[in-house]
Amino acid sequence: MSHTQYDKTADVYDDSLNVLTYPAYVEEPTYRAVIGDVRGRNVLDLGSGTGIWTRRIKQVGADRVEGVEVSAPMVDVSRDKEREDPLGITYHVADVTKGLIEGLAGCFDLVTGINVLHYSSSRSEIAGMCGTARSALRPGGRFVATCANWDMPDDPEYYAQYGLSCTVPPNREEGTKAIVETTMGGEHITLDFYLWRRETYADTLRAAGFRTIRWHDWQVSPDGIEKHGAEHWKRFLAIPSIHLVEAHV
Template identity: 30%
Template sequence: MSGEIIVNANQYDAIEGIEFIYPSGAERILARPFAERYTLEKVVGSLNGQSLLDLACGHGEYTRFFRDLGASELVGVDISEKLLSVAKQIELTSDKSDEITPITYLLHNAAEMPKIGNFDVVAATHLLHYAENIDELNKMCLGMSNNIKSGGKLYVLGANPEYNPRGPVLDKYGYRMHIPPHVKDGQEIFLEVKLDEPILIQGYHWSAETREKLLREAGFTNIQWHHMQVSPEGLAKYGEAFWQEYLSNPHDVLMSADRI
């Protein structure tokens, strides 16, 4: 793991030019459009008329994606001022027709986030692995619960707790996971993102049991796990055989839950 830019949640803004590095080479991250976004779209469905809070929004890629699904009110939250500046610039230069729902971007640490609103939907994409300890993870779960109305939906896309470090390597899909065998809760893991300048994202392992327990304690029920699917476009472009290794050992998994 030499030569990469190594970051954790608090270090993005310390990296010179991170706002330009992070979106670069994105066309090589094949799992993102053809698996992550497709799986989200299949599970989330239409968001017409619903308000949505997007946590760990970064430069707003998924926030804009949720807008495309029909959300009528959108707020994106991230800890990185530089990545939010990219999101805001994209918003300023995007089509401003009457049909386009504006996005509000706010600077917050998701583990210390105040009540921002009472949203129909809360989404957290690549957030929970940043929790350095069980207390931070619990605060993230409580923050999500505090910002969603009763009966609202939660969607959490993040590190697959069942990822097998001895399984297929995912380089050709744009990622490489660095996880020790027999990993335990709170143990350090890394996600290598294959951009023009590779980024090594530092995170922490949290088991499915731990995530479910804290979400239930925070007021969520009907917790479900949704494994990655590949879009018809991805299958047509690369073939079913190309995706077999990814689908057998995906780096990410999607959770959904209902707020009591």
Template identity: 25%
Template structure:
């Protein structure tokens, strides 16, 4: 049976991979920053901040950032990167968060919601800590990936599954929950969010050719993650 992903087991290897990989450095992170737009002076919560690359980029753009992650090892790496500029906490999405209501202008959640079996409690808590009119920008595994990579599986059935990866030579298993798109949308609306944008972005034109698979070198986009911009 698939187990919950424990990033403490491979935090450094994942962080190192994240710095320069096609999926993270030239696809997911640039898309999240484009969704965020002008963040100067905005107070932003980085949900599942990992080792802090997105928080660092938001800081460079003038935001005030706080972050949390369930992995102690990841928070230690983020603290090393960000120093005293960012208040970091060990906390778990889906449980009570250590922030007062109406605290943040925005929240970002990169590739974290797909670890949850249900989203309602997590979204309600994020909604609580956002100011009225605040935004939540999140990315998750594209729901088509599960039946695509696991032929014969039912797209419409929420399902727990595990995929294997190698990060800087270290093997790791990531365990996800697959949710069809309508289940995601229903959870957003039930938590009180308005859906402002659903996006399947291109990857960055800055991606070095040597990290692009041959079949992507004549294309602008590929199927991997799905992005949402929500507002309270």
């Protein structure tokens, strides 16, 4: 899994929350509902980026919270936030496709992974991520993650009203590289990701030791309806750019 494309966005990444409309009004409320009450729980955030979700999880009462991210500049930003506003979060620089950091096995009740699975360029990398998540969990634990939608439209501008465009090559195959374009900090940003069928993710999760797999539908928050109107969200809900999966040990 490459880290270089995110190295260059570390200083402006958080601005994506000002550009994209769906994270605040669709992704966040649905994700919070699926994660549930984390008070007193130990949580590991895979692909923690600049610590956006890592910090949110700690702020709602999680006990031990740690983040793992392959991009060192992204982790630097996370650690800067921690120094400025300490929450007690530990961040690690590591490639989650290559196994779990020593000392973390079986320590967590919940593993999260926002927008990390679809950066797997091969089945073995998906297996590595799923295996890392499973190794970190205690009995009864859960892995909650998002992944790109294999069925996203060929039209690059389908998601334009939500702040991004996605270019998918014709005749897509499993592992096809796709491109997302948006703006961060006033800069035009292009990022690569990979398309895999939901069945591939589910099969890999089961092979890693997860017993039950559930795919969740996205829900728009009342604030999202009030600000943008119900019509605004119909295209996203009909064919979302990402899926939300929950896997139980």
